[in-house]
Amino acid sequence: MAELVRVAALTGYFPTMQGLGADPRPMLRECGLSPELLANPEQLISARATMRLLERSAEVTGCTTLGLRMSEERALANLGVASLLIAHQPTLRLALQALTEFRNRINSTLALQIETFGEEIVLREHFALSSPEPHRQSSDLALGVLARFCAAVLGDGWTPLSVCFAHERPSPSEMAVYRRLFRCTIEFDSEFNGLVIAEADLDRSAARADSALASHARELISSVMSPAMRTASQEVEQMIMLLLPSGRATIQYCAESMGSTVRTLQRMLDADGTSFSDLLNRARMQLSSQYLANPRTRITDVAGMLGYGSIGAYTRWHSQMFGISPRQWRASAARRQPQSSAF
Known part of the structure; x- marks a missing residue:
């Protein structure tokens, strides 16, 4: 499956690089991109090239907050054709929910997960890639954009309860960006990347809500968005990412959620050149590598988040897919990366 994002995913890249006194053009060429290619915000480009561009740019400039600085340049309008519907x-x-509905048109590699813990909600985003890719900057960018998205809906006075980062605390000189962007408690060396918000915030009246405009926007979107832009495999892949922690990532549940039968869904996936088991394995491989890369996440917890009822079942699957156990994979990854790495 193609792993694509809109050029708009790089909104803020040029001014951020220029603000750091760096020329972005060599970075673009190194990653197979060009300024001409980026002229149209609706143009689709490689998600991996985008991630590599941000990681390489952060390395060259020595700026570990590159992704966060880019997110400060973002507005709801950067979501493209769906922004009017979402905003109202x-x-x-x-x-x-609207953001999730049009996820495949905005960024097909990014899935939003909403988890409830008492009176608190955790908003997490996962990159759904066929194989692991370093993505600290892209992850920080997505988290910053998500915070700005929520503030745009609820009003500028809104702030999350806290924001969590799996990477280590940055240097004191970089902390101003975090405080300016999030305006809340900031936790580092966390078990996950995500926003923690009050459960009541989910059903608060939105600052810009307008049902008439929202209805009009949906009509416009229906007239310009081809059904081909959202394939069955993309829809199923997103469902799998969201349902794995609950143990409900089955073809039966996905088919019911899509208003289809298992047989019909299988035919749709066949037409896309894939199968439910392929999508399930790919999601588990991506998330397993992502979770294991964080040494603070217990392997038992990783097994549960991937829908396995026991660590033994997870270990057998991991050994079959990767050739080594989860513990061996984690130890090997730790040896491959320098101690200062934030991935």
Whole structure:
């Protein structure tokens, strides 16, 4: 499956690089991109090339907050054709649902996960890639954009309860970016990357809600968006990413959620050149590598988040897919990366 993002995913890249006194053109050429290619925000480009561009640019400039600085340049309008519909939803919950609905048109590699813990909600985003790719800058960018998205819906006075980063605390000189962007408690060396918000925020009235405009926007979107832009395999892949922690990532549940039968869904996936088991394995491989890369996440917890009822079942699957056990994979990854690495 193609792993693509809109050029708009790089909004803020040029001014951020220029603000750091760096020429972005060599970085673009190194990653197989060009300024001409980036002229149209709706143009689709390689998600991996985009991630590599941000990682390489952060390395060259020595700026570990490159992704966060880019997110400060973002607005709802950068979501493209779906932005009007999303902006005028009556609550944050419905705005997030609309964001998820049009995820394949905005960024096909990014899936939003909403988890409830008592009176708190954790908003997490996962990159759905066929194989692991270093993505600290892209992850920070996505988290910064998500915070700005919520503030745009609920009003500029809104802030999350806290924001969590799996990477280590940056140097004191970089902390101003975090405080300016999030305006809340910031936790580093966390078990996950995500926003923690109040459960009540999901159903608060949105600051810009307008049902008439939202209805008009949906009509416009329906007239310009081809059904081919959202394939069955993309829809199923997103569902799998969201359902794995609950143990409900089955073809039966996905088919029911899509208003289809298992046989019909299988035919649709066949037409896309894939199968449910292929998508399930790919999602687990991507998330397994992502979770294991964080040494603070217990392997038992990784097994649960991937839908396995026991660490033994997870270990057998991991050994079959990767040729080594999860513990061996983690030890090998730790040896391959320098101690200062944030991935």
